[in-house]
Amino acid sequence: MNIVAIGAHQDDIEIHCLGTLLRYQQQGGHTFTNVTISNGDKGAQFDTSIPYAEIAKTRIGEATKVAEALGGRYICMGQSDEYIRDTDEARNQLVDILREAKADIVFTHPPVDYNTDHITTSQIVFHAVMLSNVKTIFTDHEPLPETPATFYMDSTAGFEWQPSHYVDITPVWEKKVELLNLHESQMQNMLKFGGWDLVKFSRIMGQFRGLQSKVEYAEAFKPVLAWPRVRAGNWLP
Ligand SMILES: [Zn+2]
Numbered sequence: 452m453n454i455v456a457i458g459a460h461q462d463d464i465e466i467h468c469l470g471t472l473l474r475y476q477q478q479g480g481h482t483f484t485n486v487t488i489s490n491g492d493k494g495a496q497f498d499t500s501i502p503y504a505e506i507a508k509t510r511i512g513e514a515t516k517v518a519e520a521l522g523g524r525y526i527c528m529g530q531s532d533e534y535i536r537d538t539d540e541a542r543n544q545l546v547d548i549l550r551e552a553k554a555d556i557v558f559t560h561p562p563v564d565y566n567t568d569h570i571t572t573s574q575i576v577f578h579a580v581m582l583s584n585v586k587t588i589f590t591d592h593e594p595l596p597e598t599p600a601t602f603y604m605d606s607t608a609g610f611e612w613q614p615s616h617y618v619d620i621t622p623v624w625e626k627k628v629e630l631l632n633l634h635e636s637q638m639q640n641m642l643k644f645g646g647w648d649l650v651k652f653s654r655i656m657g658q659f660r661g662l663q664s665k666v667e668y669a670e671a672f673k674p675v676l677a678w679p680r681v682r683a684g685n686w687l688p
């Protein structure tokens with residue numbers, strides 16, 4: 452399968468979905484495309500003297516390293532961090548990314564979350580997955596033969612969100628921690644922002660979803676229950 456994960460910021464896929472991507476990687480035979488809509492340029496609360504362009508470059512580098520560890524690639528759509536907008540251009544930009552990747556399955560934020568960047572990302576993805584199959588929407592790549600199966604990841608800290616599907620990430624937990632540590636800037640930023648670094652935050656979420664699903668660590672999802680984004684069969688690892 453061709454797997455496309457789309458987050459608002461450079462650490463979102465990593466927190467909510469990386470263990471699942473690593474489980475797919477263990478299966479073999481899949482391709483990985485990680486996308487963020489923002490450039491992450493507001494991510495230097497740990498040192499506000501860092502210019503926007505510099506922190507964006509750092510974070511793009513960090514997300515690239517994680518994607519490469521999966522054997523995949525990372526694409527930054529370049530919107531301003533904390534000001535993501537659902538525009539015609541953003542929809543078509545993402546439609547073309549999905550077509551070029553020949554996406555079979557897509558992961559993104561749920562429609563409720565703590566940050567409007569996440570909510571807007573969810574909305575852009577919701578629409579773009581459907582448009583990726585529409586033959587009268589013209590981009591650089593051919594329309595997909597089928598709408599990709601689409602899943603929502605967990606909300607930040609699980610607020611207002613009840614997932615229905617759980618992936619056991621216990622076998623890849625240590626690898627997830629190793630790759631989270633590649634986000635050096637956000638390990639510092641999260642500490643300053645919320646008092647938790649990426650590893651601690653992911654550990655609490657992973658154990659909580661693991662408690663619900665009777666494993667040590669889990670990531671949780673819900674299929675996007677809207678036609679034609681639901682596909683028969685078990686798509687999760
Ligand atoms: Zn985020």
